Every structure is written in C-alpha cells, then in structure tokens.
Amino acid sequence: SKASKPMADPDHLIARLFAIYRGHFLGEDDALPQFVAAGQRFRNTFVSVVIGIADECQRMRRDQAVTDLLRRAIHIEPAVEVLYRRLMASLRDAGERAEALAVYSRCRDAIIAAFG
Numbered sequence: 001s002k003a004s005k006p007m008a009d010p011d012h013l014i015a016r017l018f019a020i021y022r023g024h025f026l027g028e029d030d031a032l033p034q035f036v037a038a039g040q041r042f043r044n045t046f047v048s049v050v051i052g053i054a055d056e057c058q059r060m061r062r063d064q065a066v067t068d069l070l071r072r073a074i075h076i077e078p079a080v081e082v083l084y085r086r087l088m089a090s091l092r093d094a095g096e097r098a099e100a101l102a103v104y105s106r107c108r109d110a111i112i113a114a115f116g
Contacts, residue, residue, distance in 0.1 A: 010057050014069055017053070021046045023076045047073070047080055054086055066090045079114035081107060 024039065050073045057065040070087040077083065084107035091100035 010053055010060070010062070010065060013049075013053055014065075014072075017046070017049055018072060018076075021076065043077060043080070046077065047082060050083065051086065054090075058090070063090065063094055067094070074110075078110040081111060084110075 021042070050069060054066050054069055057063075057069065067087060067090050070083055070090065074080070074083050074087065084103055088100045088103050088107075091097075091103060
C-alpha cells in the first residue's frame, strides 16, 4: 500500500482555509432556493478540509493546533455536529473532561438553536 504523503504546512493551510471560508456562502442570500445546494456543498467541503487538517495535526501530535482549529471552525459553523464530536474527543484525549462536557452542552444548544 502507498504511504500517505505528508500534508503541506498545516499552519499555512489553516490560514488559507479561513481566508477563503468565512461562513455562509452568500450571506443572507444563501437561503434563496437556487443557492441552497451550492452553499451546502461549500460548507461540506469546508468541514472535510477541517477534519483532514485536524487528522494531520493529530498525527503530528499537535494537539493544541487541533483544538484551536476545531474551535475556529465551530465559531464559523456552529451547527456542524461532527466538529463538536472531534473537539470533544480531542479534549477528552488531553484529559480535559470538564471542558469536553462543556463543549457537549454548547453543541446541544447550537443544534437546538439551528434546527429547533
């Protein structure tokens, strides 16, 4: 099997990611029916890239970079449950059980706010 190729500098990728993705695809206009699918694809791509960078940082044992990245991503996309799950796992692995439980509570509140 092919060895996984190391990712480019994660810090550079994180800076580029947040320079490109700032949240809603077209601001308020992304709720218009003709833009909903494109906005969802854009958000899904953002989340996939965040998870990929988090995986690489975790592989490099850059635990603080993982939690910082996930917190920034959640700030922009507060209703994406997978980001919270990854953050809670990272905090748990770092022995930060109380903070992981606090993140769970914030996740629950954000999901309720977003979806009722």
